[in-house]
Amino acid sequence: MSRVEARGLGVVLGGRAVLAGVDLRADAGEWLAVIGANGAGKSTLLRALAGLLPHSGEVLVDGTPVRGLRPRERARLLAYAPQTPALPGDMTVFDYALLGRTPYIPHLGRESRADREVTGSVLERLDLTALAGRTLGHLSGGERQRVVLARALTQRASVLLLDEPTTALDLGHQQQVLELLDRLRLADGLTVVTTLHDLSVAGQYADRMTLVADGGAAATGTPEQVLTEELIGEHFDARVRVVAGTGGRPQVHLERP
Structure with a gap:
């Protein structure tokens, strides 16, 4: 099992600062869900962690900076799956x-x-x-x-970086993929970092969450600490009701204005 973290991560694309000063941590064997509104920089964050984008700041695995590693060495530590991979x-x-x-x-x-x-x-x-x-x-x-x-x-990397692993799947297939991923994580001691747009799903599976907004990490903590009506209302411009679901995990319900 490995711990992955980012310290002061920043990414500039097309002359615009997409991310600035992001601190992030996923402890060994943990599932960290990165959430945020569309365009907040979630996918950019994962690509930077994977070493696929130029960035400032540091990315570390078990305390070792990965910037100086050759791509093949880095790939043995971090495995990345994009949201829409090219499938020949x-x-x-x-x-x-x-x-x-x-x-x-x-x-x-x-x-x-x-x-x-x-x-x-x-x-x-x-x-x-x-x-x-x-x-x-x-x-x-x-x-x-x-x-x-x-x-x-x-x-055989100890850290999996998965960008929206359930995108375009129906409800049943979403559950199958997420349950499979969780079983593999627990069996193999993997550290998992995923972006997820469905907040209730993220709250059901993640150990910890990071909310990305305005180019930075607006909130980090347990699902109960991050999925609050106040934070969701502020950063998603949505009116919601958050209730305790299975095992006390938060479930997010839209409310009509």
Whole structure:
């Protein structure tokens, strides 16, 4: 298990400061949900954590700055899955998941038997073995999301950065993906950082939350501390009622004005 944190993280895109001075922490084995209104910088934050965007400040894994690491070394610590990944329609499920082993394959080399065994094991755990030979263009939305997760898991990184892992999924498939992710997190001791737009869903699964607004971290804490009617009203411009759900976790309900 690994702890990931950002200290004073800032990102400038197109001459505009999207993020400035963001502090963030996900302890070892924890699920941190990053929430915020559209355009707040949630996806930018994850991409910066993954080392995919130039940024100021520091990103650390277990106290070690990752800025000086080579991309292959960083990929062994942090696995990132974008919200809308490019999925080549003619590539098989197995070959796409195998791409997660790239940080371990020598330059100009080929994957080893061990790489293929790791990939096969991950597909089995995600109930994708029967689809291993199917091309990505012939998968349902829920199957594609599991394949994207499979590629991230084959990296064997201790920190998963997932941008909206349930985007475009219906309610049933959302629950399947989130429950699967939580089981894998607990079984493997993974540290998970996700962006989630559904506040009630985020409150059900996350251990801690960070609310991003105005380029910074407006609030950080437990779901009960962050998902308050006052904070949601201020930063989402929405009138809501927050009630205690299963296990006391907050559920957010829209209220008509």
